[in-house]
Amino acid sequence: MTVRFDDALLAAIALVRDSPPTDVGELVLVRDLFGRLRAVVEKEPTNTDALSAWNERLQSATGSYFAGPPMIGTQMVAPDAVFKSPDCFDVGGVKLLERGVMGAEWTRAELPNREPKPPRATLYGLKGGVGRSTAICAWSRHLANNLGRKVLVIDLDLESPGVSSTLLPTLGDFGIVDWFVEDAVGNADDELVRRLAVSSPLATGQKEILVVPCAKEGDRDYISKLARCYLDLPGPTRRPFADRIADLVDKLEEVHKPDVVLIDSRAGLHDLAGIATSRLDAMTFLFGTSARQTWSGYRMLFEGLARNTTTAAAVREKLRVVAAQIPETHREEYLERVTLRAYDAFEPLYDESDVPDAFNFDVGAEDAPHYPIPIFWSREFQEWDPLSDNVTAAQIEASFGDFVNGATDLLLDTKDAVS
Amino acid sequence: MNSAYGSAATRMWTDAETLYASTRLGTADHLYGLAAECCLKAILHADGIMPADAPSKPQKPFGVHIDRLWGEYNAALAGPHSATYAVAQLNPFNVGPWKADDRYLHDSKFSATRVSAHQNGAKQAWVIFEQAVLNGTIQ
Numbered sequence: 001m002t003v004r005f006d007d008a009l010l011a012a013i014a015l016v017r018d019s020p021p022t023d024v025g026e027l028v029l030v031r032d033l034f035g036r037l038r039a040v041v042e043k044e045p046t047n048t049d050a051l052s053a054w055n056e057r058l059q060s061a062t063g064s065y066f067a068g069p070p071m072i073g074t075q076m077v078a079p080d081a082v083f084k085s086p087d088c089f090d091v092g093g094v095k096l097l098e099r100g101v102m103g104a105e106w107t108r109a110e111l112p113n114r115e116p117k118p119p120r121a122t123l124y125g126l127k128g129g130v131g132r133s134t135a136i137c138a139w140s141r142h143l144a145n146n147l148g149r150k151v152l153v154i155d156l157d158l159e160s161p162g163v164s165s166t167l168l169p170t171l172g173d174f175g176i177v178d179w180f181v182e183d184a185v186g187n188a189d190d191e192l193v194r195r196l197a198v199s200s201p202l203a204t205g206q207k208e209i210l211v212v213p214c215a216k217e218g219d220r221d222y223i224s225k226l227a228r229c230y231l232d233l234p235g236p237t238r239r240p241f242a243d244r245i246a247d248l249v250d251k252l253e254e255v256h257k258p259d260v261v262l263i264d265s266r267a268g269l270h271d272l273a274g275i276a277t278s279r280l281d282a283m284t285f286l287f288g289t290s291a292r293q294t295w296s297g298y299r300m301l302f303e304g305l306a307r308n309t310t311t312a313a314a315v316r317e318k319l320r321v322v323a324a325q326i327p328e329t330h331r332e333e334y335l336e337r338v339t340l341r342a343y344d345a346f347e348p349l350y351d352e353s354d355v356p357d358a359f360n361f362d363v364g365a366e367d368a369p370h371y372p373i374p375i376f377w378s379r380e381f382q383e384w385d386p387l388s389d390n391v392t393a394a395q396i397e398a399s400f401g402d403f404v405n406g407a408t409d410l411l412l413d414t415k416d417a418v419s
Numbered sequence: 420m421n422s423a424y425g426s427a428a429t430r431m432w433t434d435a436e437t438l439y440a441s442t443r444l445g446t447a448d449h450l451y452g453l454a455a456e457c458c459l460k461a462i463l464h465a466d467g468i469m470p471a472d473a474p475s476k477p478q479k480p481f482g483v484h485i486d487r488l489w490g491e492y493n494a495a496l497a498g499p500h501s502a503t504y505a506v507a508q509l510n511p512f513n514v515g516p517w518k519a520d521d522r523y524l525h526d527s528k529f530s531a532t533r534v535s536a537h538q539n540g541a542k543q544a545w546v547i548f549e550q551a552v553l554n555g556t557i558q
Binding site: 030032034036040066069071076077081082097099231232233265280396 | 502504542545546549550552553554555556558
């Protein structure tokens with residue numbers, strides 16, 4: 001019978017757990033880019049024939065998903081790349097290292113974000129088109145004009161830029177993609193970082209809304225730059241892409257000194273979204289409608305996150321669901337559906353209720369990560385142009401009031417706010 | 420391991436380290452250069468960048484040794500793993516510089532500084548090679 005992807009891993013884990021090779025020290029199962037499995041052991045055993053025989057059992061159990069003979073840590077130049085990899089997790093009592101093409105960012109530990117830093121919020125949607133950028137417009141307007149905060153909005157939706165052109169009549173001299181290509185050759189100086197941010201006319205008071213767009217105005221080479229963004233810089237001072245994002249955000253904060261940072265994350269299960277939601281020490285707002293597929297997608301994401309219990313424990317406390325596009329009728333029923341589906345999706349991230357100090361909530365607990373902050377859909381917002389003021393303050397309050405107040409309370413200590 | 424380059428890389432790296440440990444620097448130096456070359460060619464070969472035929476005598480632009488290959492290798496890489504498998508810009512085999520014909524040199528020409536630089540270069544290439552094996556790019 002053909003051994004499939006899922007079955008191969010289960011069979012390999014069972015073999016390692018129930019009858020591991022002896023005298024090899026630590027053992028890590030490595031699942032390569034193709035899903036093939038290989039044992040990497042700490043040291044060569046005295047009886048190498050026994051290890052070879054064990055490996056034949058692994059081959060037999062994993063079929064086409066067998067990668068080859070074991071690698072021996074003491075014979076490797078870089079054994080730490082396996083035994084100390086941040087992507088190595090305990091799965092069913094066995095250490096598993098996933099070597100995927102992408103997707104690892106979701107479960108990696110927080111980046112060394114530079115302190116002190118202003119409060120950061122990431123707005124994320126598993127699916128696009130749920131009003132994330134519009135919510136950023138309403139929230140940044142509230143923070144700057146009502147609460148007197150200097151806001152920095154970073155458009156990290158590089159594949160589908162949006163929020164920057166909503167907040168700016170014209171883009172600036174540089175975009176985020178420019179920073180990445182300049183950074184790769186050591187040209188990302190403070191002058192570039194200063195000119196990355198453009199002031200939005202949406203701010204009407206003393207405090208600015210600064211927007212960092214993906215692209216510069218009239219960029220004719222955006223695709224060429226985008227193609228070079230997701231680059232781990234090689235060499236002895238290797239800087240992975242995630243570290244470069246953290247450097248960019250740190251540098252923007254250092255140069256522009258905002259009171260609050262709002263990050264518009266790209267949608268979907270892309271690594272860039274993983275970094276923005278899991279690794280930048282940001283409060284993350286998870287947007288979703290009541291659609292069943294949205295919450296089954298979130299459930300898959302949380303199942304993956306929960307694999308790394310350390311990361312999951314840190315991230316789950318900084319998540320909050322936003323019920324987007326609540327229709328004008330049957331609002332209570334809609335919200336209830338979102339609540340129930342979000343509660344089910346969060347199950348992998350919640351502890352069992354009988355664990356001491358359990359991170360666990362009732363479905364109706366209003367302070368729970370799954371409990372939705374509402375944004376009410378209204379016809380006017382389909383054509384809202386924040387820069388032309390074609391929607392009244394009362395209409396904004398009616399649709400976004402709960403969101404901007406609730407999100408602000410979660411992100412800031414609002415007691416000292418300037419009203 | 421299907422690739423002849425991968426097998427050769429393993430053999431030459433292991434032999435170079437053995438010779439280096441016995442202070443037999445001349446041949447260790449020669450093998451470090453060949454080991455690094457085979458590591459990088461194994462990756463180019465596995466990624467389909469370098470043709471699979473006649474690995475003993477590859478055609479241009481790959482018919483070069485490590486002193487030139489190091490500088491041209493990054494430019495040949497493409498695709499999602501190019502950053503993972505890239506080498507540092509500074510070519511450690513410029514020390515000397517390393518030449519395939521140096522195998523005919525007198526023992527006194529192989530200084531500790533020179534051989535150590537080439538060992539470091541081979542080590543960098545070998546680490547990349549190890550990652551490619553773990554990733555399943557090289558089988």
